Amino acid sequence: MTLTRARREPRWQGGQRAAAGVSLLLLASCLAACRLDMHIQPRFDPYAPTDLFNDGRSERPMVPGTVAHGHLRTDTLLYTGRINGVVADEFPFPITAADLERGRERFNVYCTPCHDYTGSGRGMVVQRGFQHPAPPSYHIDRLMKAPVGHFFEVMTNGYGAMYSYAARVSVEDRWRIAAYIRALQLSQHATLDDVPAPERGALAGKAP
Numbered sequence: 001m002t003l004t005r006a007r008r009e010p011r012w013q014g015g016q017r018a019a020a021g022v023s024l025l026l027l028a029s030c031l032a033a034c035r036l037d038m039h040i041q042p043r044f045d046p047y048a049p050t051d052l053f054n055d056g057r058s059e060r061p062m063v064p065g066t067v068a069h070g071h072l073r074t075d076t077l078l079y080t081g082r083i084n085g086v087v088a089d090e091f092p093f094p095i096t097a098a099d100l101e102r103g104r105e106r107f108n109v110y111c112t113p114c115h116d117y118t119g120s121g122r123g124m125v126v127q128r129g130f131q132h133p134a135p136p137s138y139h140i141d142r143l144m145k146a147p148v149g150h151f152f153e154v155m156t157n158g159y160g161a162m163y164s165y166a167a168r169v170s171v172e173d174r175w176r177i178a179a180y181i182r183a184l185q186l187s188q189h190a191t192l193d194d195v196p197a198p199e200r201g202a203l204a205g206k207a208p
């Protein structure tokens with residue numbers, strides 16, 4: 001349709017052609033100017049000096065208290081493992097069976113090479129020579145009594161010869177691992193009293 005109509009239109013005369021050429025030229029120069037504007041923008045390059053501000057710097061200091069998006073860490077227990085500066089013995093969120101399961105999975109990935117699947121501190125890396133110092137067993141009295149925030153802190157900041165896991169294990173996963181360590185400790189130290197009363201009978205006589 002459009003093709004046939006275009007063909008029927010009369011061809012341009014000489015004068016018209018010249019006028020069209022001039023306007024094309026004008027358009028082209030205008031476009032070129034626009035393009036130049038895009039190249040040389042009215043902005044400062046990073047660290048470019050300026051006399052616009054008294055300190056001579058084009059980049060402005062951040063407003064005091066500025067927080068990067070997603071980095072507002074008001075929950076000190078969650079992020080530091082402490083309450084009012086004291087290592088906390090509580091979790092920042094309720095630990096569900098799914099959290100424990102996730103904790104076990106992450107513990108097995110990151111901690112077992114040295115701490116072993118039971119937390120004995122006799123992981124494969126230790127058996128192959130990482131012994132100065134070797135990790136302590138999680139079942140020693142001091143760590144049995146340590147508040148759960150201590151385990152979070154050890155993972156977050158590192159501890160002596162052990163490096164920090166903050167870059168590898170998310171904040172929430174560190175708490176889940178801490179919960180799983182508590183479960184490991186219980187697994188080695190449970191007494192008959194920890195068994196629900198109705199099931200104690202089934203175990204009677206089997207305790208070592």
Ligand code: HEC
Pocket residue numbers: 107110111112113114115125130133134135136150151154155159160161162165169177
């Ligand atoms: C490469 C080996 C290695 C890995 C992997 C490792 N640790 Fe350790 N960990 C150590 C060593 C070594 C120590 C003893 C450090 C010292 O006393 O200087 C230690 C100590 C600890 C302690 C005891 C701190 C105390 O109060 O004595 C805890 C708790 C702990 N690690 C938790 C973890 C957790 C949780 C993970 C996994 C996220 C982990 N570690 C991964 C080597 C490791």
